[in-house]
Structures are given as structure tokens and as C-alpha cells.
Amino acid sequence: NAGVTQTPKFQVLKTGQSMTLQCAQDMNHNSMYWYRQDPGMGLRLIYYSASEGTTDKGEVPNGYNVSRLNKREFSLRLESAAPSQTSVYFCASSYKQGWPSYEQYFGPGTRLTVT
Amino acid sequence: SQELEQSPQSLIVQEGKNLTINCTSSKTLYGLYWYKQKYGEGLIFLMMLQKGGEEKSHEKITAKLDEKKQQSSLHITASQPSHAGIYLCGADSGNTPLVFGKGTRLSVIA
Numbered sequence: 001n002a003g004v005t006q007t008p009k010f011q012v013l014k015t016g017q018s019m020t021l022q023c024a025q026d027m028n029h030n031s032m033y034w035y036r037q038d039p040g041m042g043l044r045l046i047y048y049s050a051s052e053g054t055t056d057k058g059e060v061p062n063g064y065n066v067s068r069l070n071k072r073e074f075s076l077r078l079e080s081a082a083p084s085q086t087s088v089y090f091c092a093s094s095y096k097q098g099w100p101s102y103e104q105y106f107g108p109g110t111r112l113t114v115t
Numbered sequence: 116s117q118e119l120e121q122s123p124q125s126l127i128v129q130e131g132k133n134l135t136i137n138c139t140s141s142k143t144l145y146g147l148y149w150y151k152q153k154y155g156e157g158l159i160f161l162m163m164l165q166k167g168g169e170e171k172s173h174e175k176i177t178a179k180l181d182e183k184k185q186q187s188s189l190h191i192t193a194s195q196p197s198h199a200g201i202y203l204c205g206a207d208s209g210n211t212p213l214v215f216g217k218g219t220r221l222s223v224i225a
Contacts, residue, residue, distance in 0.1 A: 004157075033212055042217035043158075043203065058212065090157060100165075101146045101207040106158040 001026050004107035006091050012113045013081040021076040021110050023091030031097040032074035033104065034058075034066060036087040043090070049074055050097040081114045088112070119206050121216035128194050128223055136189040136219045138204035144184045146207035152218070153200045161189075191221075199223045 007022045025032065033048040035058075045058030049068040063085060065077045074093075078085060089110045095102040118141045128134050138147065146165045150158040162171045164180035164187060171178050175192045191198055201220050205213040 031212075035215075040217065043205075043215040045212055045214075048212050092158075097212060099145060099207070099209045101163075101209075103148060103160045103163055104205075104213060105160065106150075108157045 003027065004091055004093055004105050006089075006107035006110050008110060009108065010111050012115065013078075014115055015082060017081050018077070018079050019081065020078075021089055021091075021112075022073070023075065023107060024073045025091075025093040025105070026072065027093060027095075027105065028071070029093035029095055029105075030071070031094045032068065033092040033094075034064075034074070034076045035090045035092065036060065037090060037109075038087050046076065046089075048097065081112075083114045086112060086114045119204055119214060119216035121202075121204060121219050123219060124217070125220040126222070128221070130195060130223050130225050131193055134191050134194055134221070136202050136221075138187045138189070138206075138216055140185045140206055142185070142208065144180065144187070144206050145209045147178075147180055147184075147187045148205040148207070148213060149178050149187070149189055150203045150205060151200050152203060158203065194221075194223045196223050196225070 004025045034046040035043045044060050047066040049055045052071045067075045091107040092104040094104045120139045122137050149161040152158045162178045167182040167184045169180045177190045180187045201218045203218045205215045
């Protein structure tokens with residue numbers, strides 16, 4: 001099993017450009033998540049999908065959109081990139097969202113720089 | 116919303132020494148998760164604690180959740196260079212996704 005995979009691993013964008021970060025999991029998990037990690041800020045939730053067909057905003061959703069393409073795939077789109085979106089982006093998945101809870105499994109991350 | 120405070124923010128210990136990292140919540144915890152992140156990599160799940168007073172161990176790492184379920188500690192015995200990295204605690208409030216602390220950066224020197 002590959003677990004959670006993310007593409008690309010690195011990306012440099014110019015301000016105003018758009019791009020989509022891809023995430024896939026092969027663990028048959030129901031819930032998927034997108035986080036960003038910034039120095040001194042820890043991990044912050046951008047969007048999540050509790051189950052196929054649903055998406056919800058997290059703590060920092062502005063400037064992002066998501067698509068739960070199917071049970072395996074959850075993509076994050078930046079429509080018009082801004083320097084403030086320079087960060088490391090992590091995708092995660094878990095068996096399900098809610099109580100009783102299950103641990104989240106994380107992908108290796110995408111390092112995004114917006115110039 | 117739930118907030119998690121981790122202390123210390125960073126820690127430098129000599130190889131072979133013991134250390135403790137704390138995670139304190141502003142609300143009662145339903146579940147407390149510990150993750151380790153190696154520099155430049157993703158997060159690796161270590162342990163999950165759900166019951167007040169619960170304690171779990173994995174190799175030389177022990178995590179405890181206090182009786183009131185508002186504080187957890189992570190203790191490493193006889194630290195090794197392989198323990199170096201960032202340790203993050205994550206909290207489950209019942210219906211919302213995990214909220215994470217800002218992390219503790221651990222360096223182990225020879």
C-alpha cells in the first residue's frame with residue numbers, strides 16, 4: 001500500500017497563477033483533509049471531506065477550493081496564487097470523521113512557493 | 116474553538132538523556148494524538164489516548180493523558196539521534212477534525 005500520496009512535491013508559482021494539488025489514498029478511508037503548515041503556526045486545516053460527496057471549510061479556507069473527486073482522491077485548487085499561500089501543504093485521510101475517532105494518516109507534503 | 120498549547124517550543128538534549136513534552140488543551144479532550152515529523156517530511160502517527168489516566172508506550176516513548184483529560188505528556192527515555200524531529204499533539208473535540216498544537220522541535224546531540 002502506498003498510503004497517502006501527493007503531487008507535486010515541489011512547486012513554484014507566480015502571483016496570480018493557478019494550480020491544483022492532487023491527493024490520493026489507497027486505504028479505503030472515508031474522510032480526507034487538507035492542511036497547511038507554516039513556521040510558528042503549526043498545522044492549520046484548510047478544508048476537509050468527511051465522506052465522498054461532502055466538503056467543509058476548516059480554519060483557513062480563503063483563497064482555496066477543493067474537490068472530492070471520488071473516495072480515493074481529494075484535490076486542492078488555488079485559483080489565483082498569492083505570496084501568503086507560500087507554505088507546505090499536507091493531505092491526510094482517516095477511516096472516518098467524528099466520534100469515535102480514528103488516527104489520520106498524512107502524505108509527504110507539497111512545498112509551494114509563490115513569488 | 117479548541118486550542119492546544121505545546122511546551123517547550125524547542126528542546127536540545129544530549130543523547131541518552133530523558134525528556135518530556137507537554138500538550139495542554141483549553142477544553143476537555145475526547146482524544147489526544149501524538150505525531151512525529153522528521154524535517155521536511157510528513158507526519159507519522161505515534162499514539163492515541165482517549166481515557167483519563169491512560170498511558171501508552173511504544174519503544175522508548177511513553178504518552179499519558181491526565182485524569183481530567185486536559186493535559187498530555189510525551190516522555191522519551193534515553194534519547195537517541197533517531198528521536199530528533201518535530202512532535203505535534205492533535206486533539207479531537209468529538210465532531211470536528213483534529214486541531215494541532217504548534218509543535219515541539221527536538222534536537223538530540225552527541
